[in-house]
Amino acid sequence: MDERQLRILCELGELGSVTAVADALLVTPSAISQQLRLLQRSMPVPLTERQGRRLVLTDAGQALAGAAIEVESALARARHIVDAYVDRPDGSVSVAAFHSAAATLFPLLLRGLAGPGGPRLALADEDVEQEQFPRLTRDYDLVLAHRLAPAPDWPGTVAVTTLLREPLDVALPAGHPLTALPRLSPADVADQPWITVHDGFPLMATVEAIATAANRRLDIVHRINEFTVVAEAVAAGGGLALMPRWTTRPHPGVVLRPLTGIHARRHIDVLHRPERTARRAVRTVLTELHRAAAAIRDGDASD
Template sequence: MDERQLRILRELGELGSVSAVADALLVTPSAISQQLRLLQSTMPVPLTERQGRRLVLTDAGQALAAAAVGVETALERARHAVQEFVGRTDAEVSVAAFHSAGAAFFPPLLHALAGPGMPRLALADEDVAQEDFPRLTRAYDLVLAHRLEHAPPWPATVAAATLLREPLDVALPAGHRLAAKRRLSPRDVAGEPWITVHDGFPVLAVIDAIAAAAGRRPHLAHRINEFAVVAEVVAAGGGIALMPRWTMRPHPDLVLRPLGGVQARRHIDVLCRPERTARTAVRTVLAELRRAAHAISRRDSGERDTGERDTGERDTERAGGSST
């Protein structure tokens, strides 16, 4: 049985004829009769009987019609509860991010949504390989994910929007011989010992591109995903590394230099299951993520303009703070 069939039975008990029910529900009498037959097929006893030319409810039919009132009431309460849930502005919204995105986006989110009536954030770090991010949308409302510029798109099962297209620069110790150059080429860096990420993370594909462009395989000295650790290892002379330009905290002993000759850029995308965006609170958090991304890119643009006038120092002497 379904809600529509129960309502028809209830209306039949109140209105007294199939034609009257059809008029009330704006359907044909044959459609009403068909639904009554389908309902009857699920019951072990007759629900209706003929009295002359009229179809009336049996005792069992009257009992089920009375129960239908409770069913409709419960369903209406359920609909109201869903509408209230969808429309609540202060509902909890769970957000997961890989480490460097969390470091960049979590603080502005917390500040922007701190007032009364705002969504309640439940933040989590999830540093996974690119292919595993879509699965996280089962557990979280919004997922900040990374992928390279020309990587395959996310699967159609998730909704995706790009927040940032972030350059990946070469991080060097401040006293490194290459730090005097404003821009580096694959040949400049291919012979250096590298600190890079584990398999499955987008930075590694850029290392492969450097190898192809330079015609030699770089030496991968260390495999470290956490950029805070990478920054310290670079500063200590353990090698050079690729680090994101924008989602970074300053490190006094490092310089960043842009890399030419290869595509060295990653996307920071926000993923979710499409139905999650029906919630007002989720849409509010999405809007704040976009505002934060805009602020990050505008801030960096201003710094780069100044850095170009000052031989690149202000832009490129930034590194540190978070993982892929």
Template sequence: MDLHHLRLLRELGDRGSLAAVARAMHITPSAVSQQLRSLQRSARVPLTERRGRRLVLTEAGRALAAAAIEVSTALDRAGRAVDAYLDNPAVPVTVAAFHSAGLTYFGPLLSRAGLPPLRCSDQDVPQAGFPALVADHDLVLAHRLAHSPPWPADRLTVVPLVHEPLYVAMPAGHRLTSKTSLTADDVAAEPWISVREGFPIEGVLTAIAAAAGRPLEIVHRVNEFTVVAAIVAAGGGLALLPGYTSRPDPGVALRPLADLPVGRRIDVLTRPENLHRVAVRTVLDALHEIAAEHRRPSRA
């Protein structure tokens, strides 16, 4: 049964005529009749009957009109409950992030005054796995290379957070530290530390190999950047490290690549309806503020 049709039935019982209902609802009497006939088709007994020139409710019609009041009241109560939920600044917000973003953002978020309760989760997934995380988390911090395919915006909302440069990391005493910037040819002959297949940043190494015209020697595959920095400092090879979300390591030097645009986008993914919640928008604003505070290279 359609709620609008139930309301028309109730109005007929209260107002006593099709013309009065039509005036109150700003529609024509024929439209009222047509919609009441649609309601009648869903009922097993007559809801209205003719008394002279007037159309009145039967006993069953009056019972259904009374039920319509209860339905309308319940829906109004439900709407108010939803509004209270959306406007409540203290409803917990769930935030997921890949490792280096969690390292950078979780601490400042949790120590920030005025935010709702947070439920944080680290998610080390391939680039293609981030959109699915919005089913279980209000906000998902995701990363992708600047020129990789965009997120599927038809089923989620994408809020850009920051474009982060990537630098070539090498041991502090490496011969290439004498240069202020590097080229693909400079680094292609070195052993490399890469992320696992399917994860962002791997594509940059592919681009370096293509620009240099030779394959790179991948000796280690590690996703966690703090571990990568420790391997680099120990002389285990070169790597790419992010400029804003990696921890400084005195044993590591960073240099930009001059002949390739090297960077990644950090975006916040969410279901569109989540942004109707005051608490979610408050956390999103805080993420933007924290991103602005960290928008400087760690060491380059």
């Protein structure tokens, strides 16, 4: 049995004919009769009987119709609770992000949503391989993920909105001879020692593209994922590295130079299960993320 069948049974008890019920519910009499037959098949006793030209409820049918009213009332209360939850502006919203996005966007998000009546944020850092980001949407309302522009799209099981298309620059120690050049090609940097991320993380594809374009294997001496640590290693003369232009803090001992000759850019995307944005609080946080990303891109974000 389902809610619609119970509603038809209640209407039949009041109106006394299939035709009257069909008129009330704006469907055909045959559709009403079919639903009554389906309901009857799930019951061990008759629910209706003929009294002259009228179709009336048996004692069992009346008992079920009475219970159906309670079910309908309970469902109405449940819908009201769900509607209130969905429309609640101060609901809790969980957001996960990889480290550099978290360091840049989380403070802007916290400041932008500060004050009474707004969403209650639950923030977490998640530094995972690229293919693992969609799985995080089971545990978080919104997931900030990164991928290189040529990489395959995210799977269709998640909804995606792009916050930033961020250039990747070459990081050099201050005073390095290559800082005299306004732009660097793969050939310029291929003979230098390199600091890269671990295998499986998005930036490795760009590092490999540098090697391919320069037609030589890079000398990878250190593997560090955290960009604040990378910056310290670059400043200390540990090698060159790729660093995002907008989502890493400037370091006094590090100089960034644009890379030419290859597509050196990454997408910062927000992933979520499609049903999550039915909630008003989640939509509010997503809007604030876009505002913060625009401020970063335009150079207006404050520290």
